[in-house]
Amino acid sequence: MYQALYRSFRPETFEGLLGQEHIVRILKNQIRSGTEGHAYLFCGTRGTGKTTVARVLAKGVNCKESQEKRPCGICENCKAIRDGIFLDVIEIDAASNNGVDNIRELRESIKYPPVVGRRKVYIIDEVHMLSAGAFNALLKTLEEPPEYVMFILATTEPQKLPATILSRCLKLDFHRIPEKQIREGMRIICDKLGVNISDGALGIIAANGDGSVRDSLSLLDQCIAGGGREVTRQDVLNVLGTSGEEVFIQLTDMMDQGRTSDAFLLLDRILSDGIEVRQFMKDWISHYRNLMIVKFIRRPEDILNVSEENTERIREQSQRMDMSSISSSIIELANTLSEAKWSTKPRILLELCIVKLSSQGDPAGIFNAPTEGKSVEAAEKEPEEKISEEISKKEESPKKNDKKVQGMDVEQIWRKVTEEGKSQKGTFNMLRKCGRLIKTEEGCFVLELDNETALRYAKDNAVFISQLLEKHAGSKLEMECRLAVKDKEEKTAEEIAGELGNSLNINIEVK
Numbered sequence: 001m002y003q004a005l006y007r008s009f010r011p012e013t014f015e016g017l018l019g020q021e022h023i024v025r026i027l028k029n030q031i032r033s034g035t036e037g038h039a040y041l042f043c044g045t046r047g048t049g050k051t052t053v054a055r056v057l058a059k060g061v062n063c064k065e066s067q068e069k070r071p072c073g074i075c076e077n078c079k080a081i082r083d084g085i086f087l088d089v090i091e092i093d094a095a096s097n098n099g100v101d102n103i104r105e106l107r108e109s110i111k112y113p114p115v116v117g118r119r120k121v122y123i124i125d126e127v128h129m130l131s132a133g134a135f136n137a138l139l140k141t142l143e144e145p146p147e148y149v150m151f152i153l154a155t156t157e158p159q160k161l162p163a164t165i166l167s168r169c170l171k172l173d174f175h176r177i178p179e180k181q182i183r184e185g186m187r188i189i190c191d192k193l194g195v196n197i198s199d200g201a202l203g204i205i206a207a208n209g210d211g212s213v214r215d216s217l218s219l220l221d222q223c224i225a226g227g228g229r230e231v232t233r234q235d236v237l238n239v240l241g242t243s244g245e246e247v248f249i250q251l252t253d254m255m256d257q258g259r260t261s262d263a264f265l266l267l268d269r270i271l272s273d274g275i276e277v278r279q280f281m282k283d284w285i286s287h288y289r290n291l292m293i294v295k296f297i298r299r300p301e302d303i304l305n306v307s308e309e310n311t312e313r314i315r316e317q318s319q320r321m322d323m324s325s326i327s328s329s330i331i332e333l334a335n336t337l338s339e340a341k342w343s344t345k346p347r348i349l350l351e352l353c354i355v356k357l358s359s360q361g362d363p364a365g366i367f368n369a370p371t372e373g374k375s376v377e378a379a380e381k382e383p384e385e386k387i388s389e390e391i392s393k394k395e396e397s398p399k400k401n402d403k404k405v406q407g408m409d410v411e412q413i414w415r416k417v418t419e420e421g422k423s424q425k426g427t428f429n430m431l432r433k434c435g436r437l438i439k440t441e442e443g444c445f446v447l448e449l450d451n452e453t454a455l456r457y458a459k460d461n462a463v464f465i466s467q468l469l470e471k472h473a474g475s476k477l478e479m480e481c482r483l484a485v486k487d488k489e490e491k492t493a494e495e496i497a498g499e500l501g502n503s504l505n506i507n508i509e510v511k
């Protein structure tokens with residue numbers, strides 16, 4: 001009969017265990033010195049080794065070897081515990097035995113000393129599932145257990161346990177296993193199985209397990225079952241039917257940098273792998289949500305539910321972006337998703353959404369594409385020409401506000417402002433490309449923006465901009481943001497959406 005990898009590769013002793021060094025150190029010491037406790041609480045995500053370590057500890061206190069070698073994993077007692085037939089190690093799944101009666105039964109059996117081993121070990125899994133009555137019954141036993149009894153409680157949700165239980169146990173927190181260790185561990189397993197697996201494939205498996213060895217092993221299992229002796233990166237992605245954090249990080253970068261065409265190519269690759277468009281949108285929204293969360297929470301690991309490495313990647317990306325672009329992307333994607341639910345052409349909606357998102361990062365992109373006949377340089381030069389015009393006007397007719405910025409070049413100030421802004425917020429680049437500071441004849445300062453997105457961005461960041469302006473102009477400037485007067489040929493997002501909608505026979509609303 002076929003046995004799942006995560007069953008056949010359960011470490012028998014502390015040796016094969018991945019990670020959890022902090023726990024191994026404590027338990028090894030206790031076993032070596034014979035100072036094991038009476039009650040342990042193992043907390044942590046599923047698949048990080050709680051049950052495994054509970055059994056290793058049970059072996060440790062019942063192994064026939066000398067103290068330093070315990071648990072040996074090969075003596076009679078160790079083997080019996082491994083096979084689940086050792087009379088003095090009792091495993092209880094609290095999820096299915098959660099009543100008072102079950103605990104009463106347990107209390108009855110506690111009265112009898114171990115039959116073969118030195119200690120009677122009760123492993124209670126998913127202990128948070130016990131009923132209130134059962135907790136009370138358990139508490140009494142935990143208060144004064146006989147010398148020969150050891151309790152190992154395990155749970156994924158320690159916050160659901162009564163404080164009275166927590167205070168009677170030695171609490172050990174199981175951490176997610178770092179990807180590197182998971183990769184190494186699985187490489188060893190693949191070698192044993194004679195499976196040739198690429199580094200890329202291992203990387204995706206480890207990243208997707210999100211720190212859970214069991215989940216990573218299950219995924220590896222499926223990849224092997226499907227393909228056989230060779231496992232490639234593509235095999236893993238096929239099995240996953242999803243795209244992995246990596247893809248979203250890439251795609252989001254492309255949005256931020258206005259790389260629309262790269263994004264289309266990537267999307268095409270993803271969708272041709274058979275990934276469902278709506279699922280993809282949901283996953284992408286989750287990625288943006290993660291980017292938002294890391295902005296606010298110093299230790300987001302628990303909320304994100306992703307591995308340490310992925311958290312680090314998300315944090316890095318989040319730092320490069322600012323909140324307004326993250327939030328508008330979430331809204332944009334969520335709108336697209338809700339429309340896509342009723343559409344027969346969800347892919348087109350997603351593509352349109354990509355166009356919108358990437359033009360936030362690069363407003364000089366499609367919504368402001370230089371109209372035919374004009375070169376990119378020409379389009380870029382224009383603003384500067386306007387500024388110098390403004391400046392020469394200023395020089396001709398100095399007005400009331402001039403004193404404050406006398407002798408200073410508005411263009412130069414704006415350049416400094418955008419450079420500093422850009423170094424603090426990547427998306428500030430948008431203002432550099434699409435905004436210019438001008439001085440009206442009345443002597444007021446106006447920040448003129450080329451499009452709605454940039455205008456919204458400027459308004460969202462008004463305080464930040466004023467601070468930078470004050471710094472570089474040397475005094476506070478009253479400034480107003482407004483949309484630049486458009487060329488006739490230029491189209492707005494609404495107009496483009498309208499045309500696109502008409503030709504595709506769908507209703508596209510730009511929000």
Ligand SMILES: Nc1ncnc2c1ncn2[C@@H]1O[C@H](COP(=O)(O)OP(=O)(O)O)[C@@H](O)[C@H]1O
Pocket residue numbers: 005006007008009010011016017018019020044045046047048049050051052053154177213214215217
């Ligand atoms: N730290 C670990 N080192 C090596 N393998 C592990 C580890 N954690 C989990 N596993 C693998 O996952 C399987 C399930 O682990 P288990 O200990 O039952 O997890 P938990 O009880 O924390 O949910 C094990 O049989 C083993 O194959």
Ligand SMILES: [Mg+2]
Pocket residue numbers: 050051052125154
């Ligand atoms: Mg378990």
Ligand SMILES: [Zn+2]
Pocket residue numbers: 059062063064065071072073074075076077078079
């Ligand atoms: Zn042994």
